[in-house]
Amino acid sequence: MTSQDTASGAPEPFGARLRRAMDTRGPLCVGIDPHASLLADWGLNDDVAGLARFTRTVVEALGETVAVFKPQAAFFERFGSRGLAVLETAVVEARERGALVLMDAKRGDIGSTMAAYADTFLGKDSPLFSDALTVSPYLGYGSLKPAVELAKENGCGLFVLALTSNPEGQEVQHAVRADGSTVAATMLAHLKAENAGAEPLGSFGAVVGATLGDLSAYDLAVNGPLLAPGIGAQGATPADLPTVFGDAVRNVVPSVSRGVLRHGPDAAGLRDAAARIAADVAAAVG
Numbered sequence: 001m002t003s004q005d006t007a008s009g010a011p012e013p014f015g016a017r018l019r020r021a022m023d024t025r026g027p028l029c030v031g032i033d034p035h036a037s038l039l040a041d042w043g044l045n046d047d048v049a050g051l052a053r054f055t056r057t058v059v060e061a062l063g064e065t066v067a068v069f070k071p072q073a074a075f076f077e078r079f080g081s082r083g084l085a086v087l088e089t090a091v092v093e094a095r096e097r098g099a100l101v102l103m104d105a106k107r108g109d110i111g112s113t114m115a116a117y118a119d120t121f122l123g124k125d126s127p128l129f130s131d132a133l134t135v136s137p138y139l140g141y142g143s144l145k146p147a148v149e150l151a152k153e154n155g156c157g158l159f160v161l162a163l164t165s166n167p168e169g170q171e172v173q174h175a176v177r178a179d180g181s182t183v184a185a186t187m188l189a190h191l192k193a194e195n196a197g198a199e200p201l202g203s204f205g206a207v208v209g210a211t212l213g214d215l216s217a218y219d220l221a222v223n224g225p226l227l228a229p230g231i232g233a234q235g236a237t238p239a240d241l242p243t244v245f246g247d248a249v250r251n252v253v254p255s256v257s258r259g260v261l262r263h264g265p266d267a268a269g270l271r272d273a274a275a276r277i278a279a280d281v282a283a284a285v286g
């Protein structure tokens with residue numbers, strides 16, 4: 001029996017594992033985004049060795065304290081198969097340190113292809129097996145079904161793009177459907193249905209940018225986690241969270257990448273930055 005299995009043999013759902021991690025470690029998610037410019041700032045080459053050094057430093061510095069790591073797959077994929085090997089190692093080592101791994105790969109495709117993406121990131125025997133995956137529902141929420149099913153089977157979660165932190169997202173997400181609801185509200189409604197009855201927290205989360213201001217027009221009570229990127233480099237602060245999320249703030253997983261990573265390569269610098277942001281989140285969220 002692995003630490004992820006319940007007494008019945010069924011894997012413990014991601015939502016329950018995430019809630020526990022948030023309660024014990026605090027809700028902060030640190031993104032692992034090895035931008036070329038960050039590698040240069042850290043005195044590393046923009047090559048596979050630099051990527052590996054950067055990633056290992058972050059995982060070793062924060063793996064015992066943050067609830068969630070969110071490696072951004074793009075920064076590993078740009079180095080091809082050797083970059084993916086670095087990502088595979090990072091996933092295993094982060095999980096060994098007790099952090100949950102949310103793979104930020106933003107996959108989305110027709111259902112039959114989505115099944116292969118799900119196998120890649122949520123398949124028990126995959127070298128990239130992660131606790132959760134970001135997915136795009138813009139081929140229709142139903143196209144995500146294979147990923148939803150595999151996530152349930154393996155105790156994993158999904159984070160569905162609903163209201164993204166970038167201003168360009170509005171032309172799609174704020175579009176009004178024939179029934180009068182916005183596209184984003186429709187995605188949130190799907191998630192609410194998916195998580196109905198789950199305790200203490202559903203496994204199917206929404207991505208909702210911390211940059212977006214008052215979102216009281218949206219029903220964010222989806223009984224699932226709300227990943228909130230945009231803090232730090234994109235201008236949002238922890239103090240914005242109550243305004244953006246209202247009563248749903250308890251389920252928010254604030255996510256910061258460059259705002260922490262720019263304090264490396266010194267491990268103490270990374271730890272201090274993450275601790276400062278975590279304290280600001282705790283003060284804001286209460």
Ligand SMILES: O=C(O)c1cc(=O)[nH]c(=O)n1[C@@H]1O[C@H](COP(=O)(O)O)[C@@H](O)[C@H]1O
Nearest residue numbers: 072134164165166207229233234256257258
């Ligand atoms: O899914 C995401 O994580 C995501 C969604 C979104 O709406 N906005 C957004 O910035 N992200 C990701 O969050 C990270 C933000 O990085 P920083 O701006 O450096 O904190 C990047 O990896 C983005 O790809």
